Amino acid sequence: MIFKVSKFTIKLLILVSSFILPGFFLASAQAEPKAILEANVVQEDYKTASLISGNWIVGVHIDAEENTNNPSLYSRIPSGWGNSKFCARSTDVTGRYTALTEYAFKHKWGGGLAKLNYSKKYKSLVETMNLKNSGIAIHKGDCASISEIFVPALWNATEQPVKTKAGNIRLIINLNAQRSDQVFARGTVLDTTYTARCFPLPQGGIAFNFQCLLEIPPEISGTLNFEVWQVRSGVVAKPRSAEIILQASS
């Protein structure tokens, strides 16, 4: 049986496929999360007043392509966190928007990428947040606990990290170092030390005022020991440290 295909049908097919195919390839480029976790919002507010943040690390992120469907939050959660809660602390640079969101796995967790559903209460505000004007720090334990063990977040971003010219990925760490003139930092993982570049943010916010960039090879998995030296009036304070658990994308 022979079908007669008109020129109009061909044009229509080209037109339809031009819309469908890019979407298909984009979808396949983003890795599928192994789990989607519901958000347990412990606190979320936008105040007319600024809150002074008491945490010194207020954002641990991987620099990635901007997501078009925000708010979105992904993270590679290690298998060891499967039995406990973990907390996402979010703030904008002014300290007016703050949120504490707890997550927990219902089933056995073998580690990998998880999509963390995020509150839509302040959707119009949160969807415009980026790594310059906000920070999110995902730490082990519930939101009442103070932990210095973090996993990097993909905040309002896709799963595709931005690569540097050297092919590295970039960790972006927001610090609340209010009284510091200068900040120096480095990260050590698997016996290799990587020097960070830390600089004050021009807007000098209440919630955080310094940002550190740490470039590391994308294939590294392990616990990165992040050390920070703060300098004020020529005096170097005792370094502070935190752990950032890295998992390479498989």
Added chain:
Amino acid sequence: MHESDDPSSRSLIPPMAKQFFGFVKGMDTVTGSLYLVLVLIFAGVFLFYFLPREQSYIVFAETRSLSVVTDRNPELYWELSQATLCKAIEKPDTQASFFEVIKPDSDSKPEDQCNPAIYDVKTLNDVAFEWPEGIGVNLRLQQSGQLELLLSIAKDAEPLVIDGNDITDKSLLRFPATLLKDNGILVLTGKVQLGENAVMGARSLLEKGRYEIRENVSWSARYQLVQEGLLTIGDKVSVMRSDDESLMNGRVFIATTQGKPDLLSTVLTTQPARSVLSIKRADIDGKIKPNWISRLASDAWPAVLTTLLGLFGASLGIVQSFRNIGNRP
């Protein structure tokens, strides 16, 4: 006829205005004209004070810190006797070996010393220099009474050279406690912020102060006080442009505070421009700008006008009374 069917009820003239015109129509020509003149005067006065105008600010503050990003001002020249320069070693953060030599300082270390892993320390005997444009200066009074300047120099900024030393970004310039007593006031011009964020452990807060807002309110070219207020501990004060909220250039005078050696006495002034006073507190981000009520309340002209109109009205009343007496049969 039902009210909604009345064509006059669908008129564009509001009912109050119609009542007024009806009221005026019922009068004789002189009285009606007088009423119209009064209404026009009232509308004119309201419009005059309602119109936005330029503000000039004067901020008096007792503070331990202030920040300035210098503007282009050839008169901005400092000539001082002695200083200590802690010249920041350039880009130590890019050298992995830096972390091998950096050692935290002990808590008992005197605050007038600089960590040798980060700074190259020099004593300067001839501190005479011109401030180039775009230099970030964070000036703070130390507990020892020393005046310390943290200098932020952008990559594309003009070089700052002091006593033959090309100053690097994040260098510290320290002056002895007797600086202001020996040399008189210091002046800086540019984008000024008085005080610092009131955060845990802050030591260089603005302690107290007050502000004055001046506007050209009357027909004369004189700028007069239209609003004033107080500053409180922890305030961070600046003047911003109304349109884009960017910091405005101003001039700040820095002097010692009588009887309080641990505080700087500062006066910030700005040129007239459409601007707002920004006061940041831990719990308030306030923007202060006079409105038409403060203009009206601070200007003597409305009071003069009211008195004159009152006198005029009273005189008319007296004349009318005499006419009524004369017209009696």
